[in-house]
Amino acid sequence: MATGAQWVLTATGRSPTNIAVIKYWGKRDDALILPVNDSISVTLDPDHLSATTTVAASPAFPSDRMWLNGKEIALSGGRFQSCLREIRKRARDVEDEKRGIKIKKEDWEKLHVHIASYNNFPTAAGLASSAAGFACLVFTLGKLMNVNEDYGELSSIARQGSGSACRSTYGGFVKWCMGKNDDGSDSMAVQLVDESHWDDLVIIIAVVSSKQKETSSTSGMRDTVETSPLLQYRAQTVVPGRILKMEEAIKNRDFESFARLTCVDSNQFHAVCLDTSPPIFYMNDTSHRIISLVEKWNHSEGTPHVAYTFDAGPNAVLIARNRKTDTLLLQRLLYCFPPQENDLDSYMVGDKSILSGAGVQSIADIEALPPPPEMKTPNQKFKGDVSYFICSRPGAGPKVLTEESHTLIDSATGLAKGV
Numbered sequence: 440m441a442t443g444a445q446w447v448l449t450a451t452g453r454s455p456t457n458i459a460v461i462k463y464w465g466k467r468d469d470a471l472i473l474p475v476n477d478s479i480s481v482t483l484d485p486d487h488l489s490a491t492t493t494v495a496a497s498p499a500f501p502s503d504r505m506w507l508n509g510k511e512i513a514l515s516g517g518r519f520q521s522c523l524r525e526i527r528k529r530a531r532d533v534e535d536e537k538r539g540i541k542i543k544k545e546d547w548e549k550l551h552v553h554i555a556s557y558n559n560f561p562t563a564a565g566l567a568s569s570a571a572g573f574a575c576l577v578f579t580l581g582k583l584m585n586v587n588e589d590y591g592e593l594s595s596i597a598r599q600g601s602g603s604a605c606r607s608t609y610g611g612f613v614k615w616c617m618g619k620n621d622d623g624s625d626s627m628a629v630q631l632v633d634e635s636h637w638d639d640l641v642i643i644i645a646v647v648s649s650k651q652k653e654t655s656s657t658s659g660m661r662d663t664v665e666t667s668p669l670l671q672y673r674a675q676t677v678v679p680g681r682i683l684k685m686e687e688a689i690k691n692r693d694f695e696s697f698a699r700l701t702c703v704d705s706n707q708f709h710a711v712c713l714d715t716s717p718p719i720f721y722m723n724d725t726s727h728r729i730i731s732l733v734e735k736w737n738h739s740e741g742t743p744h745v746a747y748t749f750d751a752g753p754n755a756v757l758i759a760r761n762r763k764t765d766t767l768l769l770q771r772l773l774y775c776f777p778p779q780e781n782d783l784d785s786y787m788v789g790d791k792s793i794l795s796g797a798g799v800q801s802i803a804d805i806e807a808l809p810p811p812p813e814m815k816t817p818n819q820k821f822k823g824d825v826s827y828f829i830c831s832r833p834g835a836g837p838k839v840l841t842e843e844s845h846t847l848i849d850s851a852t853g854l855a856k857g858v
């Protein structure tokens with residue numbers, strides 16, 4: 440290793456979050472994060488929901504450190520340590536000829552890292568920040584340390600940070616194969632299709648609460664495994680069949696089947712939460728209202744137009760068949776959940792073109808929306824019950840960011856910028 444010169448070597452990456460359409464809930468091994476069933480997710484466009492992470496190494500760093508959203512956090516937790524250990528094990532020689540830096544494979548065990556990460560959406564609010572975060576950490580450390588680009592293996596390391604993170608290693612639709620081995624070596628994600636396969640889907644997230652939730656996924660699913668008889672039935676009998684049908688639906692872009700499976704699986708996941716002792720309630724009245732709105736509409740059309748799914752929180756993830764359906768969905772959502780403030784710009788974030796497609800340019804346009812025809816009791820408006828909406832679509836997997844402006848660590852000081 441070149442010594443003396445106090446160089447700082449950095450790499451920056453960005454990873455998307457993902458939303459499961461067949462849910463992961465329950466572990467058969469808590470330490471290795473091995474699930475009780477396979478799961479399938481859709482990766483979201485990183486422009487709207489992603490983590491950006493810069494990792495830096497320098498002989499001047501006396502210890503490993505991390506900053507999340509500008510605040511220093513402890514790296515001592517087992518999950519961060521597992522990811523760091525597994526990546527360091529696979530590190531290879533790195534050479535930067537221009538700067539005269541030469542790091543041998545074995546040097547990485549002694550070199551400390553600084554990590555700075557930023558999420559462009561709320562952290563720990565049921566929007567899978569841990570998925571984007573750990574996928575990004577593993578991907579970016581892999582780049583810094585010149586780890587072999589075996590995405591299956593990287594996904595298996597990200598899994599040890601947070602189970603759902605393994606699915607954020609790829610874009611498009613992704614399956615986490617639970618695996619059989621006790622050491623977890625075959626528990627990894629595979630890409631089913633990339634993001635271009637089904638690119639007319641539109642995804643709208645209704646952020647019902649961006650506050651940190653009461654029961655984390657980790658402790659919630661531990662309680663479920665210990666107490667819910669329904670979980671065994673779900674994992675062993677129901678999910679295997681659903682996985683096959685979901686793979687088929689995705690391959691054939693069969694929206695009807697996709698939507699039905701997505702909704703029933705979300706509902707069964709929440710049923711399993713209710714079957715836990717003490718019961719876990721992730722959804723609230725607003726979540727239930729959104730389910731009812733979609734169910735009534737789908738029923739009136741005779742075939743599903745929109746799928747809904749809810750993770751470990753009250754936020755609704757709505758998947759519309761295409762832009763046309765999405766316009767109708769947005770009109771319904773905005774009719775029922777008008778903004779509290781007169782600020783449409785911060786009420787609808789993400790892909791704004793979706794909003795203009797819906798013909799909604801102002802608060803007056805929202806007030807003028809007619810009640811949905813299938814609504815039996817019009818004027819059911821719940822102003823302020825949705826904090827804001829995020830418009831997105833299926834997106835790509837992790838990527839390296841090379842522009843200096845994206846770097847979150849100051850290469851002169853080796854510290855997170857702006858802290």
Ligand SMILES: Nc1ncnc2c1ncn2[C@@H]1O[C@H](COP(=O)(O)OP(=O)(O)OP(=O)(O)O)[C@@H](O)[C@H]1O
Binds near residue numbers: 490556572657
């Ligand atoms: N960008 C990031 N980089 C590294 N770790 C992160 C990042 N963002 C979040 N995390 C980790 O994930 C934790 C939050 O995970 P948690 O499961 O509580 O919430 P969530 O992932 O937002 O919600 P859910 O998984 O239920 O959808 C944080 O405390 C932190 O340890």
Ligand SMILES: C[C@@](O)(CCOP(=O)(O)OP(=O)(O)O)CC(=O)O
Binds near residue numbers: 459463567603749750
């Ligand atoms: C409801 C879920 O979002 C649960 C995600 O759980 P996490 O991956 O956050 O849990 P840990 O593995 O303990 O970190 C469903 C899913 O993403 O499949």
